[in-house]
Amino acid sequence: MATMKQVAERAGVSISTVSHVINNTRVVSNDVRQRVLGIIDEMRYIPSAVARSLKNDKTHTIGVLVPNSSNPYFAELIRWIEDAAFELGYNIILCNAHGGARKQAAYLRLLMEKRIDGMVLVASGADDEQDLLLRHQAVPIVQLERALPGLDADLVLAGQEEGGYQATRHLVELGHREIACVSGPADLPRTRERVGGFLRAMAEAGLAVAPDRIVHEEFTSAGGHAAFTRLLGQTQRPTAVFVTSDLMALGGLCAAGAAGVRVPAQLSVVGYDDIAGAGYALPPLTTVAPPKRDMANLAIELLIDRIRGQYAPPRSTALASTLVVRASTAPPQ
Amino acid sequence: MATMKQVAERAGVSISTVSHVINNTRVVSNDVRQRVLGIIDEMRYIPSAVARSLKNDKTHTIGVLVPNSSNPYFAELIRWIEDAAFELGYNIILCNAHGGARKQAAYLRLLMEKRIDGMVLVASGADDEQDLLLRHQAVPIVQLERALPGLDADLVLAGQEEGGYQATRHLVELGHREIACVSGPADLPRTRERVGGFLRAMAEAGLAVAPDRIVHEEFTSAGGHAAFTRLLGQTQRPTAVFVTSDLMALGGLCAAGAAGVRVPAQLSVVGYDDIAGAGYALPPLTTVAPPKRDMANLAIELLIDRIRGQYAPPRSTALASTLVVRASTAPPQ
DNA sequence: CTGTTAGCGCTTTCAA
DNA sequence: TTGAAAGCGCTAACAG
Numbered sequence: 274m275a276t277m278k279q280v281a282e283r284a285g286v287s288i289s290t291v292s293h294v295i296n297n298t299r300v301v302s303n304d305v306r307q308r309v310l311g312i313i314d315e316m317r318y319i320p321s322a323v324a325r326s327l328k329n330d331k332t333h334t335i336g337v338l339v340p341n342s343s344n345p346y347f348a349e350l351i352r353w354i355e356d357a358a359f360e361l362g363y364n365i366i367l368c369n370a371h372g373g374a375r376k377q378a379a380y381l382r383l384l385m386e387k388r389i390d391g392m393v394l395v396a397s398g399a400d401d402e403q404d405l406l407l408r409h410q411a412v413p414i415v416q417l418e419r420a421l422p423g424l425d426a427d428l429v430l431a432g433q434e435e436g437g438y439q440a441t442r443h444l445v446e447l448g449h450r451e452i453a454c455v456s457g458p459a460d461l462p463r464t465r466e467r468v469g470g471f472l473r474a475m476a477e478a479g480l481a482v483a484p485d486r487i488v489h490e491e492f493t494s495a496g497g498h499a500a501f502t503r504l505l506g507q508t509q510r511p512t513a514v515f516v517t518s519d520l521m522a523l524g525g526l527c528a529a530g531a532a533g534v535r536v537p538a539q540l541s542v543v544g545y546d547d548i549a550g551a552g553y554a555l556p557p558l559t560t561v562a563p564p565k566r567d568m569a570n571l572a573i574e575l576l577i578d579r580i581r582g583q584y585a586p587p588r589s590t591a592l593a594s595t596l597v598v599r600a601s602t603a604p605p606q
Numbered sequence: 607m608a609t610m611k612q613v614a615e616r617a618g619v620s621i622s623t624v625s626h627v628i629n630n631t632r633v634v635s636n637d638v639r640q641r642v643l644g645i646i647d648e649m650r651y652i653p654s655a656v657a658r659s660l661k662n663d664k665t666h667t668i669g670v671l672v673p674n675s676s677n678p679y680f681a682e683l684i685r686w687i688e689d690a691a692f693e694l695g696y697n698i699i700l701c702n703a704h705g706g707a708r709k710q711a712a713y714l715r716l717l718m719e720k721r722i723d724g725m726v727l728v729a730s731g732a733d734d735e736q737d738l739l740l741r742h743q744a745v746p747i748v749q750l751e752r753a754l755p756g757l758d759a760d761l762v763l764a765g766q767e768e769g770g771y772q773a774t775r776h777l778v779e780l781g782h783r784e785i786a787c788v789s790g791p792a793d794l795p796r797t798r799e800r801v802g803g804f805l806r807a808m809a810e811a812g813l814a815v816a817p818d819r820i821v822h823e824e825f826t827s828a829g830g831h832a833a834f835t836r837l838l839g840q841t842q843r844p845t846a847v848f849v850t851s852d853l854m855a856l857g858g859l860c861a862a863g864a865a866g867v868r869v870p871a872q873l874s875v876v877g878y879d880d881i882a883g884a885g886y887a888l889p890p891l892t893t894v895a896p897p898k899r900d901m902a903n904l905a906i907e908l909l910i911d912r913i914r915g916q917y918a919p920p921r922s923t924a925l926a927s928t929l930v931v932r933a934s935t936a937p938p939q
Numbered sequence: 940c941t942g943t944t945a946g947c948g949c950t951t952t953c954a955a
Numbered sequence: 956t957t958g959a960a961a962g963c964g965c966t967a968a969c970a971g
Binding site: 322323341382385526530554555 | 682688721859863882883
Binding site for chain 2: 940941942943944946947948949
């Protein structure tokens, strides 16, 4: 691959002149400029970002660490992050945290070695994260959805608690009183906050929540399926259920269908995340929609801002989620 | 951030010694080694992959260019690609081609500047790609699913035609004769081959295919929804339909449900891709499953192989897809 | 067993 | 308007 030096030689100018025509960083006679540009084209010269990075101490690369990039919610988020970053001239190194602490530690290390300019962190909430992240070497970080304790970084929140509250309010307003909640593992913060909103709405409505009306399962469709199966087997069935993730809700819908329970006639279901599939579920799922695109834009904006700027105290911004009412909810029979 | 030089000074040794203890690249007395290691730890020194890359002409980074990373199929593929690459010490730069030729060209350029070691290309099939890709500067490339004409690169195929054939055979064997096909835009190769398999199976079974029995729509759930709506409005309804993508099939299932058409009793549906959501559709979707994980592993294997190795003629490997029979197909009434 | 040194490809003073 | 040269952080001869 051609180098600047070779271009310079071929053009009969100094290497610094070539650099300057490429970067438009000082006046160059039109004559020389054209000649250099011609040679560049001819030699198919492409400047080395590696050499540039070494010199400038910037890589224009940001790491994106998510629990699992194949989960539709994260996949959608990543897509917007990638988009926003690209517009600003940054590339994304994609990292999946799932696979255990070992992988995560290795990744963090790798990212630091690669001298990423910053990173977007969508915390999985696993406890082993904290320890690892503290090793970060003062790289700008923006956290999405959850603040790791002790990590001094910007934060973009999406009102999880409020979302859970809205979803539940919707159910209450429809007239439901027997409302269950299906959530992910109890130790995941994302889930916990959403359940918190559920509890607040229930309490506010003066509705009791029996312990067996809160079901924890894996954060997957399979988990949702299992949870619904369990719930529908109870002697006193709920008439509505708030599910803390669409993936689980979709699994639940599947279980309900298989059990001959009609949604929303016999059972109302509200999900969370508004993944693409939710709109085409059977029936189309009422769900809480976090502003994924806005979150991504804001995260990148904050990050680049910090990359470029001086130190500033960590900023925390909360974005509002909205309830998208579709066909999976109705008044109780 | 600490540099090797600083470490060397603090340890009272030469910079090359530090380098050698880090890389285990020549014998170092235990005494010195321990001291250096101690300082490294103390200074929280992390070697710079940027400097290394400049020296070694390797970045251990590979670009992954897909049409749209938020599409569950690609998202799943990417996840496995990331996984496989990571195991071999490579990072992934994620690139979405969608967004037009402008973005794609810019990305390609960026990747070349970043001196990626290689790239995995999941061709979108858009025509504007070809021109762009030919600009690549002899970077090793592995193509997934489709060969760009004129691109001299390894290739991993997934038997699209055969998959379409299998899906249709399944329908034929169940006794269906009125079989329709819903596919993406006619100009997308991925879709075209799958439709080809459909046609072959139909011809082989001596079944005629009326032109209006092949419906083209956008490659999304919305497209599938539209296609089914169209199909179900026909005076002579098909009893089964092969859909060239799960995303579309899910949309179709939704449309069928809304129209009161029962699947599989009144209409059998076969999808393609086996995305995670397919297993929890209502009813769970019978679909053709490309070996995503194997494809990803093979792609990375081929790529790294080529990155490390000498020139070899382009290799092309076809992996078989399998039909996953679930609950969306049954004999006609 | 250890140190000196020449680059890798670029940016950017400093001089002319 | 242009060029020479130092140096970014590292690796790997080459020389002790």
